[in-house]
Amino acid sequence: MPTRDDPWLALLTRAANPSPDPSPDPKQQRSRQRKQELLAAATRIFARDGIAKAKMADVAKEAGIAVSSIYDYYPSKEALAYEIPIQRLAQLYDAFLQQAAALPTMRDRLALFLTMTADHARENPDWARLLYLEIWPSVLIEEARVRRSVDDFGRIIVAMIREGARRGEWSADLDPHRTATILMGSITHMLITWLLYRRPHDLAAATGPMVDQLMGMLDRGVGL
Amino acid sequence: MPTRDDPWLALLTRAANPSPDPSPDPKQQRSRQRKQELLAAATRIFARDGIAKAKMADVAKEAGIAVSSIYDYYPSKEALAYEIPIQRLAQLYDAFLQQAAALPTMRDRLALFLTMTADHARENPDWARLLYLEIWPSVLIEEARVRRSVDDFGRIIVAMIREGARRGEWSADLDPHRTATILMGSITHMLITWLLYRRPHDLAAATGPMVDQLMGMLDRGVGL
DNA sequence: CACCAATTCCGAATATTATTCGCTTTTTAT
DNA sequence: ATAAAAAGCGAATAATATTCGGAATTGGTG
Numbered sequence: 001m002p003t004r005d006d007p008w009l010a011l012l013t014r015a016a017n018p019s020p021d022p023s024p025d026p027k028q029q030r031s032r033q034r035k036q037e038l039l040a041a042a043t044r045i046f047a048r049d050g051i052a053k054a055k056m057a058d059v060a061k062e063a064g065i066a067v068s069s070i071y072d073y074y075p076s077k078e079a080l081a082y083e084i085p086i087q088r089l090a091q092l093y094d095a096f097l098q099q100a101a102a103l104p105t106m107r108d109r110l111a112l113f114l115t116m117t118a119d120h121a122r123e124n125p126d127w128a129r130l131l132y133l134e135i136w137p138s139v140l141i142e143e144a145r146v147r148r149s150v151d152d153f154g155r156i157i158v159a160m161i162r163e164g165a166r167r168g169e170w171s172a173d174l175d176p177h178r179t180a181t182i183l184m185g186s187i188t189h190m191l192i193t194w195l196l197y198r199r200p201h202d203l204a205a206a207t208g209p210m211v212d213q214l215m216g217m218l219d220r221g222v223g224l
Numbered sequence: 225m226p227t228r229d230d231p232w233l234a235l236l237t238r239a240a241n242p243s244p245d246p247s248p249d250p251k252q253q254r255s256r257q258r259k260q261e262l263l264a265a266a267t268r269i270f271a272r273d274g275i276a277k278a279k280m281a282d283v284a285k286e287a288g289i290a291v292s293s294i295y296d297y298y299p300s301k302e303a304l305a306y307e308i309p310i311q312r313l314a315q316l317y318d319a320f321l322q323q324a325a326a327l328p329t330m331r332d333r334l335a336l337f338l339t340m341t342a343d344h345a346r347e348n349p350d351w352a353r354l355l356y357l358e359i360w361p362s363v364l365i366e367e368a369r370v371r372r373s374v375d376d377f378g379r380i381i382v383a384m385i386r387e388g389a390r391r392g393e394w395s396a397d398l399d400p401h402r403t404a405t406i407l408m409g410s411i412t413h414m415l416i417t418w419l420l421y422r423r424p425h426d427l428a429a430a431t432g433p434m435v436d437q438l439m440g441m442l443d444r445g446v447g448l
Numbered sequence: 449c450a451c452c453a454a455t456t457c458c459g460a461a462t463a464t465t466a467t468t469c470g471c472t473t474t475t476t477a478t
Numbered sequence: 479a480t481a482a483a484a485a486g487c488g489a490a491t492a493a494t495a496t497t498c499g500g501a502a503t504t505g506g507t508g
Contacts, residue, residue, distance in 0.1 A: 034485090056466060069485075181410060182438070189406075217441050295496065455505090458501080458502090459501100469488105
């Protein structure tokens with residue numbers, strides 16, 4: 001059980017509880033549910049056509065409401081699209097937070113985090129398409145909540161690498177940022193090729209060996 | 225000097241000479257030059273605003289021509305954007321082809337390829353922004369030339385890893401695709417964070433250690 | 449040099465699609 | 479039962495990519 005004051009744990013806890021949507025929550029129950037349905041419909045359409053090419057008319061039809069009603073919930077197409085990654089990323093962080101507590105070493109936790117990331121994408125491919133192919137690399141995102149939600153991913157990995165070094169699980173000479181770049185880059189690249197080409201064919205089976213190979217790099221302090 | 229029939233060399237040679245633009249080359253000299261100027265102007269505007277948000281009016285102004293004239297050269301905004309990566313990627317492959325010949329081992333060649341990729345992005349940041357942040361991950365690209373140009377990157381690395389294993393430079397048990405994913409993912413992720421946040425601050429200085437750490441993984445057959 | 453045909457160039461329509469507006473219907477609270 | 483608030487919608491509006499028709503420019507040829 002990690003102690004309360006591990007920096008990585010504090011970071012993770014904050015990431016699992018993102019600042020709420022600043023737009024006022026709809027008053028009526030019906031409407032709050034509609035808002036979620038609309039988000040789900042938008043996720044499907046945006047994943048199918050890409051954010052830029054997707055038409056609001058298609059989103060409206062998928063959600064079963066009028067086009068102009070969309071604007072009662074979200075101020076623009078962009079805002080609608082950018083709302084998508086935040087909730088599910090927070091779910092991932094939260095689920096990891098629960099499961100990580102049971103593991104004794106940072107090595108195991110780091111491996112779990114990478115594995116859960118891949119599994120999460122595999123289980124929510126529409127969401128993953130939007131996140132990894134459109135939103136993550138987007139130059140255009142200025143909205144702070146989205147930026148933070150995505151950036152937290154890197155921060156969590158860096159903090160875990162630091163903590164593992166502090167505990168002596170691997171060499172303290174490994175540059176944490178460089179190592180985090182390798183871990184994140186490898187996993188996201190695997191996911192991107194899977195989303196684009198369905199290679200590897202069996203993502204679930206490929207994730208284990210990938211994580212092993214990456215963790216092996218940490219264990220042996222390669223490249224120093 | 226590699227022998228003529230190395231598969232990786234054949235692949236690289238083809239990649240360095242992409243199939244030409246299928247649209248007819250303009251007849252007049254003036255026009256051929258305009259076409260290049262237009263592409264350069266579009267690169268700047270698209271890198272600044274993103275492809276989706278960039279206005280054809282801005283591209284036209286930057287190029288010093290009328291909006292409608294753009295359509296005399298490229299059939300659509302998309303086609304204009306997608307033409308950008310192809311030429312420079314081919315330049316990169318070609319430059320690597322020249323320099324690789326002087327190196328004795330696949331290990332050195334692979335390291336050079338990764339290094340040159342990072343340098344190429346650093347020297348052409350506008351182009352790199354478009355390629356790595358917008359075009360590479362795009363769901364939407366159906367045009368075969370662009371797809372191939374980008375996919376060649378992965379194919380070249382896989383082929384080099386295979387050739388190195390064949391020569392006994394590293395263990396034949398390393399899965400080439402998985403290892404290629406790690407190499408590509410790490411380098412492109414480093415470039416993406418540099419393009420988005422200018423981290424690492426000094427990309428040129430960070431590239432060497434990154435490549436060393438990655439090559440160390442190959443040398444020692446980590447993760448098996 | 450003068451002319452023609454091909455090419456290049458452009459301003460003004462056209463089409464598509466995100467967004468706004470004003471009104472109607474539904475819900476909630478008293 | 480009623481009024482106020484909220485949610486919903488069809489019809490304008492606006493921004494902008496693309497098309498069109500003709501004017502200007504160029505390169506070749508007698």
